[in-house]
Amino acid sequence: MSSQSIIEWGTLSTQAQADALSRPAMKDSVLLRDTVTKIVSQVRENQDSAVLAYTKEFDGAELSSLRLDPDLIENAESEISDAVKSAIDTAYANIKCFHEAQRPQDIRIETAPGVICEQKHAALEKVGLYIPGGSAPLPSTVLMLGVSAQVAGCELPILCTPPSPQGVIAAEIRYAAKKCGIQHIYLCGGAQAIAGMAFGTETIPKVDKIFGPGNSFVTEAKQQVSQALGGAAIDMPAGPSEVLVIADANANAAYVAADLLSQAEHGADSQAVLVCDNQALIEQVQQQVLLQLAQLSRRDIAGQAVEHSRYILTADIEQSVEVSNAYAPEHLIVQTDNARELLAPLKHAGSIFVGAYSPESAGDYASGTNHVLPTYGYARNYSSLGLLDFMRRYTVQELSYDGLNNIGQAIMDLADAEGLDAHRNAVKVRLSNINEQSRSGENP
Amino acid sequence: MSSQSIIEWGTLSTQAQADALSRPAMKDSVLLRDTVTKIVSQVRENQDSAVLAYTKEFDGAELSSLRLDPDLIENAESEISDAVKSAIDTAYANIKCFHEAQRPQDIRIETAPGVICEQKHAALEKVGLYIPGGSAPLPSTVLMLGVSAQVAGCELPILCTPPSPQGVIAAEIRYAAKKCGIQHIYLCGGAQAIAGMAFGTETIPKVDKIFGPGNSFVTEAKQQVSQALGGAAIDMPAGPSEVLVIADANANAAYVAADLLSQAEHGADSQAVLVCDNQALIEQVQQQVLLQLAQLSRRDIAGQAVEHSRYILTADIEQSVEVSNAYAPEHLIVQTDNARELLAPLKHAGSIFVGAYSPESAGDYASGTNHVLPTYGYARNYSSLGLLDFMRRYTVQELSYDGLNNIGQAIMDLADAEGLDAHRNAVKVRLSNINEQSRSGENP
Structure with a gap:
C-alpha cells in the first residue's frame, strides 16, 4: 500500500476543492x-x-x-x-x-399583561x-x-x-x-x-x-x-462515519494516525481526512498510519478506508478551519497549540475533540458525550443526539379577560387581514359578553 | 344542515373508539x-x-x-x-x-476528573x-x-x-x-x-x-x-389542521362554538372535535355552531368541515382527558372549571389553551406562542415549532492527560469487547508516551 498523495488546498479550483471534500456516493438502489x-x-x-x-x-x-x-x-x-x-x-x-x-427548563412568561405563555417538556412515551x-x-x-x-x-x-x-x-x-x-x-x-x-x-x-x-x-x-x-x-x-483532524506542526503524528485509523476501522466506506498546514507532519502521519495499520486485526477493512483517506495541506490554520467548515465533519479532532481558541469559528461538526488527549474513542465510549452524530454533511443542519431528542416540547397559554382584551384588537385586525372571520369572532364573542361576572378573577 | 349526532364514548368498542378519533385519509397520489x-x-x-x-x-x-x-x-x-x-x-x-x-444555555460539565464535556448551540446559517x-x-x-x-x-x-x-x-x-x-x-x-x-x-x-x-x-x-x-x-x-375542545357543564357554549368554527374555516378537511361530559352543553354548542356559521364569509368551507366534526359525550372529565390523549390534537382548548389542574395529565398536544379567555386565535396570531404545530397525531412524537428548531446542538470534549488516564481503561476494555483495536490503540498510544513533558499542564 502506497502513501496517499497530498492535496494542496490553495492550488485547487473551487470545483476541485468541492471534489476533494466529496463523500462516497450512497447507493440509492x-x-x-x-x-x-x-x-x-x-x-x-x-x-x-x-x-x-x-x-x-x-x-x-x-x-x-x-x-x-x-x-x-x-x-x-x-x-x-x-x-x-x-x-x-x-x-x-x-x-x-x-x-x-x-x-x-420549562418556561413561563407573561408576554403582555394577562397573557401567560409556557413551554413545557414531556418525555416521549415509547421509544425503540x-x-x-x-x-x-x-x-x-x-x-x-x-x-x-x-x-x-x-x-x-x-x-x-x-x-x-x-x-x-x-x-x-x-x-x-x-x-x-x-x-x-x-x-x-x-x-x-x-x-x-x-x-x-x-x-x-x-x-x-x-x-x-x-x-x-x-x-x-x-x-x-x-x-x-x-x-x-x-x-x-x-451515512458512513467520518472524522476530520485539524493538526499543526506540533501535533503528535502517532496520535493523529491512531485517530484516523479509529475511524477507518469502522468500515471500508469510512472517511478519514487530515487537514494540516505543515507538510512534514502530514508525511509523518502517513508513515504512522502504515505502521499502525499493519498491527490492526481489522486491517483489511481499515486499509480500504485508508486508501480513500484525504491529506489536505493548507496555507495556515485559518485555512484549515475553512476546510473543516466546508466539510462539516461528524467527528472533528483539533490537535493544535491553540485548539480551544479555534472553537469559536468551528461550528459545523457533530462533536469536537479538543487537544492531544481527546481521541475520538473517548467520545465513542466513555467521556459522556453521545456517539450518535450527524454525518455525511448533515452536521450543517442536524443536531448531535441528546436528551432533547427523547422529549417533546409543547406550549401552553392562558389569558385572563384583561389579557384577551389587551391583545384582542391585534388578533381581530390580523384575522381581518387574513380573511378569517371565525378567528375574529372567537375574540369578539368573548369580549362582548357583558354578563361577565368575574372578569379576571378566575385566572392566575 | 343538520346537527351532528353525539357519540357516547363509554358505549363504544375499542375499534369504534379508534374510528371516532380517526383522521381523514391523506391522499398518497x-x-x-x-x-x-x-x-x-x-x-x-x-x-x-x-x-x-x-x-x-x-x-x-x-x-x-x-x-x-x-x-x-x-x-x-x-x-x-x-x-x-x-x-x-x-x-x-x-x-x-x-x-x-x-x-x-450552553452546558459545560466535568463528567470525570479531567474530562470536560460541553453542549453548545449554533444558529442554522441559512433557513428558507x-x-x-x-x-x-x-x-x-x-x-x-x-x-x-x-x-x-x-x-x-x-x-x-x-x-x-x-x-x-x-x-x-x-x-x-x-x-x-x-x-x-x-x-x-x-x-x-x-x-x-x-x-x-x-x-x-x-x-x-x-x-x-x-x-x-x-x-x-x-x-x-x-x-x-x-x-x-x-x-x-x-397534515390538516385540527382542534379538540374539552368542555364541562359550565363552559360557555358560544365560546366553544366560536373555537370549533375558527378551526373549521381553515379548510374543508379541518377537524373540530368537542369532548364534553354534559349532553346539554353539547347540544347548546351545536346550536351555536349553526347560528355562528351562518354569519361567516367562509361558511361554505367551514360548513364542510363542520359536517365531519365530532361531538363526543364522556362519563366525566377524566374520560375526556383520556379521549384527548388518545387523539393527540394539534390545538387543545380546555374550558372547564379546573382547566389548569388538567394540564398534568394532558401531554399529547401541540399547544394547549387554558380557560375561557384563551381562544385558538390568540395563539394563531398574537399571544406569543408559535402557531406551527404538529398535527394529524404527530403531537405524540414531534415538538411544537420553537427557537430550537432554528438552531443546532453539538458537543465538545476536552480531556487532560489525567482525564484520559482516568477513563482510558474503560475505553480500552469497551473497544476490546467491540473488537475495535484502533479505538483501543488511540488511547494506548497516548498513555504509553513516556516522553510526555507536561502531562496535564496544557489543558485547562
Whole structure:
C-alpha cells in the first residue's frame, strides 16, 4: 500500500476543492427500496409471524417467541468479565452525568399583561432503540440510546437486536440494557425490526420514535416508516462515519494516525481526512498510519478506508478551519497549540475533540458525550443526539379577560387581514359578553 | 344542515373508539408524487429558468427576476393601514418575547476528573421560510417563522411566496418580513420554490432547513428534498389542521362554538372535535355552531368541515382527558372549571389553551406562542415549532492527560469487547508516551 498523495488546498479550483471534500456516493438502489417496502408491508400485515419468518430467513434463528426472557437481562452480569462490567459502569456513569446536565427548563412568561405563555417538556412515551448485530456486540450504542431514554423518563423503552442462529444475544448488550432500565428486548433485526417497532405487532409495542444505527436495510426502513402515516419518527438521517483532524506542526503524528485509523476501522466506506498546514507532519502521519495499520486485526477493512483517506495541506490554520467548515465533519479532532481558541469559528461538526488527549474513542465510549452524530454533511443542519431528542416540547397559554382584551384588537385586525372571520369572532364573542361576572378573577 | 349526532364514548368498542378519533385519509397520489419529482428534478437541472417557467405556468406571473426588490420590503409600511401595522407590531413583540425566553444555555460539565464535556448551540446559517399564497396574505406565518429565525440569529433567512399574476405580493407579508430582518424574498411558490431553496439556483441561495405550511405540492416537495442527499432538513410532517375542545357543564357554549368554527374555516378537511361530559352543553354548542356559521364569509368551507366534526359525550372529565390523549390534537382548548389542574395529565398536544379567555386565535396570531404545530397525531412524537428548531446542538470534549488516564481503561476494555483495536490503540498510544513533558499542564 502506497502513501496517499497530498492535496494542496490553495492550488485547487473551487470545483476541485468541492471534489476533494466529496463523500462516497450512497447507493440509492431500487432493489433495496423494493425489498424493504415488501418487508415493511409484510410486517404490517402479518405482524409477529412475518417478523419470525424473516428472523429465520436472515438471521438463521428459529424462535418460539420474539421477546427475550427478562431473566436473561436481570442476570446478564454473571456472564461478563469484571473488566467489561466495570468499563460499562464507568461509561454509563459519565454518559448519565452529561445527559442529566441537558435536562431542559420549562418556561413561563407573561408576554403582555394577562397573557401567560409556557413551554413545557414531556418525555416521549415509547421509544425503540435499534442495536445492529454483526461481528461484535455494541454495548456502547445501547448505553448512548438507553441512558438518554432513561434520563428523559420514557415510559417504555424497547430494544431490538438480531439474535445469533442459536437465538441468543451477547451478555454485554443485556447488561448495558439492564443498567438503562430496559426490560423489553426483542430478538429481531433489519427492516423487519424497524417495521415491527413503527407499527407494532402482537408482541412488539408500537413506538413513537426509533433511534439507532444499522445497515442499508435498517436505514431504508427507518426512512420509509418515518414517511408513512401512522409510522414513527426517527433520530436523524444516516451515512458512513467520518472524522476530520485539524493538526499543526506540533501535533503528535502517532496520535493523529491512531485517530484516523479509529475511524477507518469502522468500515471500508469510512472517511478519514487530515487537514494540516505543515507538510512534514502530514508525511509523518502517513508513515504512522502504515505502521499502525499493519498491527490492526481489522486491517483489511481499515486499509480500504485508508486508501480513500484525504491529506489536505493548507496555507495556515485559518485555512484549515475553512476546510473543516466546508466539510462539516461528524467527528472533528483539533490537535493544535491553540485548539480551544479555534472553537469559536468551528461550528459545523457533530462533536469536537479538543487537544492531544481527546481521541475520538473517548467520545465513542466513555467521556459522556453521545456517539450518535450527524454525518455525511448533515452536521450543517442536524443536531448531535441528546436528551432533547427523547422529549417533546409543547406550549401552553392562558389569558385572563384583561389579557384577551389587551391583545384582542391585534388578533381581530390580523384575522381581518387574513380573511378569517371565525378567528375574529372567537375574540369578539368573548369580549362582548357583558354578563361577565368575574372578569379576571378566575385566572392566575 | 343538520346537527351532528353525539357519540357516547363509554358505549363504544375499542375499534369504534379508534374510528371516532380517526383522521381523514391523506391522499398518497402517485400522480402528485411524480409531478413533484419532475418539478424538483427540473429545478435542480435548470435552476432559475425552471423556477421562472413554473411561476409563469402555475402563478401566471412573467417575471424578469425572482428576487423581490428590497426597496419594496423597506417601504412596505406605507402601503398598509395603521390598524394592520399596529396588529403586526403587537404580534411581533409578543412572539419575540416568548421565543427569546427559549434561548438555550450552553452546558459545560466535568463528567470525570479531567474530562470536560460541553453542549453548545449554533444558529442554522441559512433557513428558507415558505409562505403560501391563496386568497389572503398570511403575515402571521411570516412572523412565526421569521421571528424564530431572527431570535436564533440565522445569518441568512430567505422567504419564498408565490406572486400574483402581476408579479406582486401583499404589503402585509413584506412589512412582517421587514420586522423580522428578512431582506431576501423570492417570488415563487409550490414545489418549485421548495426545490429552489433545497438545492439552490443562480438566484436563490441553498438553505440548510425549510420551514412553513403549504398545499399538497409543497408538502410532497418538502418530503422529497428532506430525503434527497444534499437536500435540506424540514420542520415537521404536515397534515390538516385540527382542534379538540374539552368542555364541562359550565363552559360557555358560544365560546366553544366560536373555537370549533375558527378551526373549521381553515379548510374543508379541518377537524373540530368537542369532548364534553354534559349532553346539554353539547347540544347548546351545536346550536351555536349553526347560528355562528351562518354569519361567516367562509361558511361554505367551514360548513364542510363542520359536517365531519365530532361531538363526543364522556362519563366525566377524566374520560375526556383520556379521549384527548388518545387523539393527540394539534390545538387543545380546555374550558372547564379546573382547566389548569388538567394540564398534568394532558401531554399529547401541540399547544394547549387554558380557560375561557384563551381562544385558538390568540395563539394563531398574537399571544406569543408559535402557531406551527404538529398535527394529524404527530403531537405524540414531534415538538411544537420553537427557537430550537432554528438552531443546532453539538458537543465538545476536552480531556487532560489525567482525564484520559482516568477513563482510558474503560475505553480500552469497551473497544476490546467491540473488537475495535484502533479505538483501543488511540488511547494506548497516548498513555504509553513516556516522553510526555507536561502531562496535564496544557489543558485547562
